[in-house]
Amino acid sequence: MNIGIFDRYRFWIITTPFIWVGLFIVLASLLLLCISFSATEFAVVPYKSLFQFIDGGLEIKPDISSYQALFSDSFYIKALKNSLKLAAISTFFVLIIGYPMAYTISQASDKNRLLLLILIMAPFWTALLIRIYGWIMILKSNGLLNQFFLWLGVIDQPLQLINSQTSIVVGIVYTYLPFMILPIYSSLLKIEPDIIEAAADLGARPFQIFWRIIFPLSLPGVVIGVILVFIPAIGEFVIPDLLGGAKIFTVGKLLWTEFFMNRDWPMASAITILMIIIVVAPIKVVNNILNRG
Amino acid sequence: MRFSCSNIITICGFAFLYLPIITLIVFSFNSSSLITVWKEFSFTWYEELWRDEEMIAAFFTSIKVGAFSATGAVIIGTLAGVSLQRIGGFKGKSIFSMLLPIPLVVPEVVIAFAISLVFVTINRLTGFPSKLGFETVVIAHMVIGVTYVSLLTQAKLAELDPAYEEAALDLGASPMKVFFLVTLPLISPALISGWLLCFTISMDDLIISSFTAGSGVITLPMLIYSRIRFGISPVINALATVIVVVILLITIIVLCINFTKKTNYFKKRS
Numbered sequence: 389m390n391i392g393i394f395d396r397y398r399f400w401i402i403t404t405p406f407i408w409v410g411l412f413i414v415l416a417s418l419l420l421l422c423i424s425f426s427a428t429e430f431a432v433v434p435y436k437s438l439f440q441f442i443d444g445g446l447e448i449k450p451d452i453s454s455y456q457a458l459f460s461d462s463f464y465i466k467a468l469k470n471s472l473k474l475a476a477i478s479t480f481f482v483l484i485i486g487y488p489m490a491y492t493i494s495q496a497s498d499k500n501r502l503l504l505l506i507l508i509m510a511p512f513w514t515a516l517l518i519r520i521y522g523w524i525m526i527l528k529s530n531g532l533l534n535q536f537f538l539w540l541g542v543i544d545q546p547l548q549l550i551n552s553q554t555s556i557v558v559g560i561v562y563t564y565l566p567f568m569i570l571p572i573y574s575s576l577l578k579i580e581p582d583i584i585e586a587a588a589d590l591g592a593r594p595f596q597i598f599w600r601i602i603f604p605l606s607l608p609g610v611v612i613g614v615i616l617v618f619i620p621a622i623g624e625f626v627i628p629d630l631l632g633g634a635k636i637f638t639v640g641k642l643l644w645t646e647f648f649m650n651r652d653w654p655m656a657s658a659i660t661i662l663m664i665i666i667v668v669a670p671i672k673v674v675n676n677i678l679n680r681g
Numbered sequence: 682m683r684f685s686c687s688n689i690i691t692i693c694g695f696a697f698l699y700l701p702i703i704t705l706i707v708f709s710f711n712s713s714s715l716i717t718v719w720k721e722f723s724f725t726w727y728e729e730l731w732r733d734e735e736m737i738a739a740f741f742t743s744i745k746v747g748a749f750s751a752t753g754a755v756i757i758g759t760l761a762g763v764s765l766q767r768i769g770g771f772k773g774k775s776i777f778s779m780l781l782p783i784p785l786v787v788p789e790v791v792i793a794f795a796i797s798l799v800f801v802t803i804n805r806l807t808g809f810p811s812k813l814g815f816e817t818v819v820i821a822h823m824v825i826g827v828t829y830v831s832l833l834t835q836a837k838l839a840e841l842d843p844a845y846e847e848a849a850l851d852l853g854a855s856p857m858k859v860f861f862l863v864t865l866p867l868i869s870p871a872l873i874s875g876w877l878l879c880f881t882i883s884m885d886d887l888i889i890s891s892f893t894a895g896s897g898v899i900t901l902p903m904l905i906y907s908r909i910r911f912g913i914s915p916v917i918n919a920l921a922t923v924i925v926v927v928i929l930l931i932t933i934i935v936l937c938i939n940f941t942k943k944t945n946y947f948k949k950r951s
Binding site for chain 1: 686687688690691693694695697698699700701702704705708757758760761763764767768771773777780781783784786787788789790791794795796797798799801802803805824827831856857860881884885887888891892902905906909910913917920921924925928929931932936
């Protein structure tokens with residue numbers, strides 16, 4: 389659409405966002421790529437520049453030691469496996485809990501629906517750190533859940549709930565639930581009631597209606613929800629750090645440690661590049677499937 | 682109810698969503714310093730919070746960072762939205778529109794690390810910014826905000842009838858005047874909700890601040906994080922309750938602005 393009012397100033401309008409994207413997206417990505425192939429150095433800026441000017445000529449010496457470490461050191465491989473596993477388990481539970489919630493909300497009356505959606509979104513707007521802190525209160529060894537179980541007499545020793553993979557999964561499921569509910573809800577809302585009525589008239593039982601009509605029609609929402617949960621869950625830092633304790637490493641925590649504790653920027657860059665590949669590849673695949681279908 | 686099983690899960694799901702928040706609020710009124718043992722009702726921890734100067738300073742730093750970065754993000758994000766929606770066929774437009782949403786896709790640690798690398802490199806080349814601090818945190822917080830605002834403005838501009846702008850132009854208004862007196866007021870709901878969105882994201886951000894703050898600045902989430910790691914204290918409960926109330930108010934404002942006109946979203950297609 390070109391209606392002309394911006395034409396006189398188009399250069400000035402376009403320039404600022406262009407510079408912005410150039411700096412913080414293009415330059416940032418190039419820097420990550422270059423530094424991941426650089427050698428580590430003990431200095432204020434802890435890496436050797438990839439481009440060296442020697443005798444007036446430009447010399448490029450890529451150093452792949454960071455990547456070698458990333459793919460051979462069992463510590464890094466374990467962190468990567470942990471991230472993928474925790475993200476996958478969490479996504480599964482988010483789907484199991486989120487789908488029925490989305491369904492119930494889509495069946496509610498117009499007025500209740502608005503209220504329920506606001507109730508779903510409200511916690512999402514409350515600081516994440518503070519909600520995780522709430523979970524620490526509940527899950528820690530003398531926390532509320534253990535007190536409750538002890539009071540019930542189900543257990544006689546406090547369970548180790550926090551600083552485990554379970555507590556990380558609880559944190560991720562809790563944080564990402566709205567991201568699953570909303571897309572499923574909108575695709576459920578788009579289903580024509582006539583189709584369901586027709587199926588019922590033709591003698592389909594409720595379970596058949598759900599499994600053969602409602603669920604397939606809501607699949608696009610499920611796919612979007614899975615992407616919105618699985619992908620950020622891989623790179624999550626706050627949840628595994630505060631609920632997972634010091635022993636369980638994930639790629640997000642690894643990047644944090646390499647940057648702040650070890651000051652190994654080439655390693656941190658290599659981890660980042662790997663994370664970007666892990667995150668972008670599934671989006672590409674799903675995009676292709678959606679475009680074909 | 683045909684799928685009553687789903688209703689039970691829904692009730693449990695809501696309980697799950699609100700359990701930690703309710704726990705926090707209830708125990709903020711607990712007089713015991715043992716955080717999970719209820720003693721008696723008191724405002725002790727609110728008084729403590731009121732006297733905690735480090736916390737209050739961090740709070741105002743966060744407010745400042747949030748306000749500056751949200752304003753900056755709205756300005757650049759609007760320019761980006763206008764470029765993509767109202768200016769046709771310039772060089773690099775498709776690449777530009779592909780690159781712009783990237784900050785929403787990649788994990789926050791990745792964005793934070795990449796931005797800190799950009800600052801270090803620019804500092805090496807030009808000597809500016811001389812050190813990591815308030816300014817770098819503000820600029821870094823704008824990165825995600827610009828993307829959000831540009832998406833909101835694009836959506837708003839797309840549904841805006843260009844006839845308004847054309848009419849003003851035909852009646853002799855200069856393009857500048859058309860933009861500030863016609864376009865901007867018409868897309869202002871998107872800008873206001875964009876500003877509030879950026880502000881809330883900035884107030885909530887730990888990771889990007891930590892990577893770009895250096896040693897000069899401590900934002901509220903950074904302080905909360907270090908306190909939680911140090912050991913949990915009921916002062917954080919009191920603070921949490923205050924934040925829940927404030928953010929709930931902001932949420933209500935955003936929802937009122939955003940959804941008064943979009944009620945279709947909640948109605949079934951008939």
